[in-house]
Amino acid sequence: MTLFTDPFDARHRLTSGCACGRHASQADHEADPAASSEAHARGAVEGAVMRALFPHDATRRAFLTAVGAGTAFAAINALFPLATATEVFAQGLKPEKTDLKVGFIPITCATPIIMAKPMGFYEKQGLNVEVVKTAGWAVIRDKAINKEYDAAHMLSPMPLAISVGAGSNPIPWTMPAVENINGQAITLAMKHKDKRDPKDWKGMKFAVPFDYSMHNYLLRYYLAEHGVDPDKDVQIRAVPPPEMVANLRADNIDGFLAPDPVNQRAVYDGVGFIHLLSKEIWDGHPCCAFSASKQFVTEMPGTYQALLKAIIEATAFAQKPENRKQIAEAIAPTNYLNQPQTVVEQVLTGTFADGLGKVVKDPDRIAFDPFPYESFAVWILTQMKRWGQIKGDVDYAKVAKEVFLATDATKLMAEAGLTPPASTTKSFSVMGKPFDASKPAEYVESFAIRRS
Amino acid sequence: MPASLTLRAGLLSVAIFAAFIGAWYLATLPTAGSAANVDPEYAALVSGAASEGQKSAFPTPMDVGGTLWEHLKNPFYVRGANDQGVGIQLAYSLGRVLVGYGLAALVAIPLGFLIGMSPLVYRALDPFIQILKPISPLAWMPLALYTIKDSGISAVFVIFICSLWPMLINTAFGVASVRKEWLNVAATLEVGPLRKAFMVILPAAAPTIMTGMRISIGIAWLVIVAAEMLVGGTGIGYFVWNEWNNLSIGNIITAILLIGLVGMALDLALARTARLVAYRE
Secondary structure (H helix, E strand, O other): OOOOOOOOOOOOOOOOOOOOOOOOHHHHHHHHHOHHHHHHHHHHHHHHHHHHHOOHHHHHHHHHHHOOOOHHHHHHHHHOOOHHHHHHHHHHOOOOOOOHHHHHOOEEEEEEEHHHOOOOHHHHOOOOOEEEEEEEEHHHHHHHHHOOOOOOEEEOOHHHHHHOHHHHOOOOEEEEEEOOOOOOOEEEOOOOOOOOHHHHHHHOOHHHHHHHHHHHHHHHHHHOOOOOOOOOOOEEEOOOOOHHHHHOOOOOOOOEEEEEOOOHHHHHOOOOEEEEEHHHHOOOOOHHHEEHHHHHHHHOOHHHHHHHHHHHHHHHHHHOHHHHHHHHHHHOOOOOOOOOOHHHHHHHOOOEOOOOOOOOEEEEEOOOOOOOOOOHHHHHHHHHOOOOOOOOOOOOHHHHHEOHHHHHHHHHHHHHOOOOOOOOOOOOOOOOEOOOOOOOHHHHHHHOOOOO | OOHHHHHHHHHHOOOOOEEEEEEEEHOOOOOOOHHHHHHHHHHHHHHHHOOOOOOOOOOOHHHHHHHHHHHOOOOOOOOOOEOOHHHHHHHHHHHHHHHHHHHHHHHHHHHHHHHHHOOHHHHHHHHHHHHOOOOOHHHHHHHHHHHHHHHHHHHHHHHHHHHHHHHHHHHEEEHHHHOHHHHHHHHHHOOOOHHHHHHHHHHHHHHHHHHHHHHHHHHHHHHHHHHHHHHHHOOHHHHHHHHHHHHHHHHHHHHHHHHHHHHHHHHHHHHHHHHHHHOOO
């Protein structure tokens, strides 16, 4: 059941055909003027109370058919001041704290988090956010855990890793929104411009931003699909994105699967060329994420909601191609990405130099979609399992649900006037191989090259 | 009559500097490019060197001079939390160094004094000091971040822990090697222990203590740049990291120059102080 299913309706089907879940079909949804944010909020609060009283669909149905929806509503209203609760929710909770610090790594994945500052998205929600540039993923993790940051830009596998305790002590962490999809690339040093077949890459040294990153999993996946064992045939090391071009230039590494603008910067400086955009491995893969500790989410729901709303709106703004140039101008200065504006612009607009003398036009090079599909989390967990980062049995679905807060994103997307997806899972395929989120263990087993 | 040594040394310094700049200038002379057959649309998207199939070049002395002037002209600007003038960054770094170093001095000098007065404690603590002394500051950083849970205090802690040892060892050594005759004279005159410590041992050990302090300030200044590159946020180390991120060699050279100048100033200040407590036997 989605959040907007009306649990006072005994006849309501458990699967629904529209985005908000209150209508039989998408057409009904669009025709209904009551599908406004206020009506949504009321429905959501009443629904939450009803669902709390009757956690099982069958019991609730029985109760409703026995007494009727009106009686049920009145009975519950007597016990619980629904009107007050609805009002508080519709106004939006007041942020408990308005001066916030949000950490980011200077890469284009962080676009929504960064641009929300100069373009006033935080201000609109009544927040005074300081966005702080941070040196690397381990530092951003430690600063976020130490509560120096209220929320932080992380790689989407990191909240999962922190929650299951891989690479740090287990701390309940959440990922309320994805920032970008696609937007990464494999860049190789100029001297390898004739070695375009991964089978020739044995013995090379590659860099990825962090062990717990989509980059690591995508590069490993890509290599393994071409028969190259990522642990035995090549060396993969973690290098913070800002240091990658310097290392490529110094010949310390042969290539990297990195976030932008690192790839484009290597091209700009004549150090490397773009071998492959990550969208060609998995079109629509998540990359970076907006994350916060579970403690922050539960102790400061108002602040959390305002912050997430700002991020979701910024993400929606960034998704529109016509805004991309303006965003590049806002985030390129020293205070944020500290890159030449043309580099950022090439990444965001998708009209870019490939490093081999060609101008490539691919408007989907990077896209922004905040929705944290639970199936993404399950895929990431399967790869953690595949490469031995997590040992033992994993309850894939449970961890995914606890960390990727798809329900909150659904609610706030609707409030921001966006259309949230109908389901919290999404099917996709990686390099032509379909992924079924309901059979994660079998998926791990299906790979020839794996460490578990 | 030959010119004074100072004058000749000065002239030689100028000559070495000129030769260095000259060599740098020659090494960074632009090579003749073959930009003829490059697609102009492509060339617009990459840097000049890359459009000619080369890596971007090292900046010339003039470029770096220009960058340096830009920074010195306006050292205290604030364009947001992550972009502040080089003067402000240096002030942040100096602040951290002085706090860390000051705390280290407060701990090391009294402690070194006690250790130096007791041969037993000196011997007992020696292995610990010897093991802790050579640890790189950056090795402390993850531990500090993990336990202290605050990056600003962690940076100060790293300064503290690294500038502690030279001061501690030198103080202990200076106190332990006060001449026996002086102590005997003090004993003959029945001087009290406190008076002995302040009137005899402290002045006698002062030059050695100052040497330790001078070594420590040098180390502290070395460490701060590395520590700030790691934790980021503010400070001259962060400035270097941020410009490395942008591959802006001109800015990095500027920062290196300023780091050197500030380090020299700190060392000179302590050398002056050391002269005040020096004595001739």
